[in-house]
Amino acid sequence: MASVLTNLFDGVAYGMLLFVLACGLAVTLGLMNFVNLAHGAFAMAGGYICAVLVNNSGWPFFAALPLAFAGSAAIGIVLERALYRHLYMRGHLDQVLFSIGLVFMSVAAVDYVMGSSRVFIKLPAALEGQIDLFGVGIGRYRLMIVVICGLLTLALQLILAKTRFGSRLRAAVDDPRAAIGLGINVPQVFAFTFAFGCGLAGLGGALSAEILGLDPYFPLKFMIYFLIVVTVGGSSSITGPFLASLLLGIADVAGKYYVPKMGPFVIYTVMIVILIWRPNGLFGRTAAR
Amino acid sequence: MTIALETQGLEKSFGGLRVTRDLSLKVTRGARHALIGPNGAGKTTVINQLTGVLRPNSGRILLEGSDITGLSVHKRVLRGLSRTFQINQLYADLTPLETIGLAVSERMGRGGDWWRRMGTRDDVNAEITEILSRFHLLDAMSELTSTLPYGKQRLLEIAVAIAAKPRVLLLDEPAAGVPESERHDILAAVAALPRDVTVLLIEHDMDLVFSFADRISVLVNGGLLTEGAPDEVARDPQVRAVYLGEAADA
């Protein structure tokens, strides 16, 4: 029983991490209808920034996390302004080719600079080991992830619901043309959101090095996971991707634990079934397309 | 009088919006029937339901007495219900010859032939020739459709629909956007449609409607306002109110 709860907790932690990693992609797809397969590259960037700061420069882990966010966001805004924005009006085939190209470049570049082996980030001693909560073993590191990601999710929800920027973003996702008509500067809103999404991915990348593993092939390995979160969750709100992330996280951990060899098989099958059943995602609007 | 096309109590809503309200239409065989209505009356939604692009929420559609409500788009075409498109949806990088050839092949049930090259069946070729010459497209048959003058493209639009040998033809604003100089060709082609083909004309242009139709249905807010012979409809105070009201708004 205790191991079930431990696994459940691990799954929740994993799911929340996936959400932080992928929620930027939900905006890219929902707002600009842009298929960005390179989203994982920004996560990888954050992970390596954190690793270099902690391992090579001796920064404390918690001080490096904001830098991972800022660094990825900066890369994100540069690429958005320089490259991405030229492709919003193109067909999906072009977007796919372009972002695959970016993934390949990032993989090879990181491999060249950092080497191809897995990188571990030195964690503070306070985050190692487990604590015992009512007989359930809970990893300290995972507990920290749940806390950080949970706070981030709440903050995101508040920003979206309460701030002026949030309402502009919601209006723009809902109907970009109407939003432009209302005088909302959609490209600016998008550029900012894109950078923020990349920053979150970078933060997620730094946090996930311990759990998912960090190596140059990260963007390729987890591309499908991010896409699952967004397509299964739908891109009309952040609640959908959040629930999809939790579902995916719990299913993946449970799958690896209970049916170790069938894990990925189950996930891909479920994804295909859901997409056939509801092409706009489980929690998406059933738009009459 | 036999009925070629009929709708019974057609209903369609998007969200909470009823765009087709209890629409019952009867188009008699061989008729030149026009469906008119102000912008936003729901004419396009009606066409989309007739052709199978949209499914009605309730009600039935009958083609020559048999229920086609549940049939897919291409099956309705093969049953003899064909349409033209209002905005240009022709194949830009196909030639008129290929476009007509495709329609004729499909109607003859040869569209799935994968082992036979185009142009090797005499019956298909004869029919392509007949249609291209009837619509004065023989000269331009091997040019890309996108390079044809607009008037020729509109003719090709009607020619494709006719190539499916329809018994009922839906003409969706056939002369929309055609320059005055080329308009005559379109009107002549429409007037020259075989009498055994039933035509339902969806049109905005009142001159065209009154010169062509022998019966007119007026659609307002998704429901049938009135129906009758052209002179009756022209005199109808409700119709005048709708159109004059629209003109006053514009």
Add this chain to the structure above:
Amino acid sequence: MTALTDVSSQAAAGARWRISEVVFWLLALACAFLFPSRYLIMTDIVRLGLFALSLDLILGYAGIVSLGHAAFFGVGAYSAGLLALHGIINEPVIALVAAGLVAAVLGFLTSFLVIRGVDLTRLMVTLGIALLLEALAERFSDVTGGSDGLQGIEMQPILGLFAFDMFGKTGFFYSLIVLFILFLLARRIVYSPFGLSLRAIRNNPLRAAAIGVPVNRRLVAVYTLAAFYAGIAGALFTQTSALASLDVFAFERSADLMLVLVIGGTGYLYGGLIGAVVFKMLQEFFQSLTPQYWLFWIGLVLVVIVLVGRARIHRSVLFVPNLIIRQFVGRKAVVVPESDAS
């Protein structure tokens, strides 16, 4: 009836062989005798060309964007490997066809999932199917050999006459002949009424249905056919290299394939073949620059091609190649339009 004869000859005009096409195939054959030391890489090119031809059938002719075409390549590769390894079918040509058919069955079954939905769903479903198969192959490692791949495949002589040699000469001629035969079949198909209806569907599926084209049935048919072609390409891979490992399903393989087709241009059959030649030459070149990091350069090529615009590349940068292409088809190569979003 001069109009009738005119119509029939014009209608059949597209399918007539052009001199440049004959030259292309003669050149391909000449390579076999000009570069006897390069059989292995030339076999690689031929296989890749066949694989790209398969993608062209669904992308260039039917407009289906697939991120997981390696699924069928992989199934073909493993089928051929298992047939040879367990001595089920020893004659390579029969085994080749059998492997293609296995891939075609998979293509047929999955086509119903793929033809539904918009581009994004198609991307996810095709990608998911390839990943699923990779996971399956990993799971059943007792059958597939897992990450080590199938070991100890021994190929019997083709038709019982031509043994595979260590220089790859037999393998090359075998691959080239298979490619040529399948190319002839594809050429036949794209100039048929069926092929014409595919071009119409890619342009505008709704309009095609309004002309009377059974859109879904045609898409199922062409997807199945493309799967058959990809399966044959995979089987050729196994038969000529006596290898089959998990990376036949890899995402990079599907991605590379799109690049091959984009380089060569879609929708005129030769795009995949020309693209395969250029791609392999690029790969050789980049690998000689930085053996380990050629992925970077391939990525860069993709990014540049898209940013410059595929249409513009095919108009200006490839002006001379386009002249050649026009010789092949009598019209410009069709670049899948940039606004083909949904």
